Amino acid sequence: MSLTPETPGPATSPPQEALFLRGEGDAWFRRNVASLGEEGRVAGDPLISRALALAGAETVVVDVGSSNGWRAAAIQTARGGRAIAVDPSMEAIDDGTVRYPRVDFLRGVAHDLPLASESADLVIVSFVLHWLDRSRLLAAVAELDRVLRDGGHLLLSDFLPDAPTRVRYHHRPEVDVWTYKQDYAQPFLASGLYAEIERVVIDHRTGQPADRALDPRERGFISVLHKDLQGRYTAGTAG
Numbered sequence: 001m002s003l004t005p006e007t008p009g010p011a012t013s014p015p016q017e018a019l020f021l022r023g024e025g026d027a028w029f030r031r032n033v034a035s036l037g038e039e040g041r042v043a044g045d046p047l048i049s050r051a052l053a054l055a056g057a058e059t060v061v062v063d064v065g066s067s068n069g070w071r072a073a074a075i076q077t078a079r080g081g082r083a084i085a086v087d088p089s090m091e092a093i094d095d096g097t098v099r100y101p102r103v104d105f106l107r108g109v110a111h112d113l114p115l116a117s118e119s120a121d122l123v124i125v126s127f128v129l130h131w132l133d134r135s136r137l138l139a140a141v142a143e144l145d146r147v148l149r150d151g152g153h154l155l156l157s158d159f160l161p162d163a164p165t166r167v168r169y170h171h172r173p174e175v176d177v178w179t180y181k182q183d184y185a186q187p188f189l190a191s192g193l194y195a196e197i198e199r200v201v202i203d204h205r206t207g208q209p210a211d212r213a214l215d216p217r218e219r220g221f222i223s224v225l226h227k228d229l230q231g232r233y234t235a236g237t238a239g
Contacts, residue, residue, distance in 0.1 A: 005232070007104050015134050017109065017132075019175060020088050027171070029068070029092040046202065047155055051124065051231045054081060055078075060121050061081060062085075064110050072100075111139035117147060119147055122152060125157070126156075129156075129158055131179060137180075149227075153224060153226055154225040154227065156223045157222045163182075164180070193224040199223050201221055
């Protein structure tokens with residue numbers, strides 16, 4: 001089901017974001033659609049398996065940067081509940097609406113989610129934040145926190161270099177667009193409002209567990225974060 005609201009237009013967006021809104025998001029989808037949702041990929045997907053351990057029949061799952069919603073659909077099929085897929089690519093949304101009619105699709109970007117506050121029990125963000133223009137990063141962190149209810153879970157996955165690293169986007173070398181690779185769990189942990197209940201180092205090419213000694217250009221991580229607005233504070237004296 002497509003529920004497509006207005007989304008920021010390229011004219012008002014930073015150059016990096018505008019590129020994806022103008023069509024690079026669609027181009028990414030066309031390059032990858034053949035492998036999305038393949039039976040073997042779904043069965044072996046480490047984020048799906050972790051989501052299934054957390055989700056129940058009433059869970060609202062939001063996948064941000066969902067492409068055609070294959071992951072959200074797999075979780076919904078196994079557990080029920082509501083699945084919402086958010087992506088900037090209209091080609092991905094159109095494809096997913098046909099393939100997965102029970103999933104609710106929204107066109108949107110991570111820093112401006114078309115969702116109500118505290119509307120999600122489980123939010124998935126897989127290899128998305130490294131695409132963001134740096135002027136949008138903290139807004140995206142705030143938006144992900146806004147839509148996740150207290151007590152909910154955030155599943156993050158992205159690259160894990162030895163230090164924050166930027167790499168020119170090789171599909172469009174003629175434009176000034178970069179990917180930014182770093183540990184994106186850290187802003188959430190630094191807030192004191194999230195606890196990391198699981199962390200796994202992975203090979204980003206397969207999504208499967210890997211040794212920390214893996215080439216940092218290929219190394220990624222999965223972080224399972226639990227949101228608790230009050231539970232991690234100790235009682236102090238008045239003052």
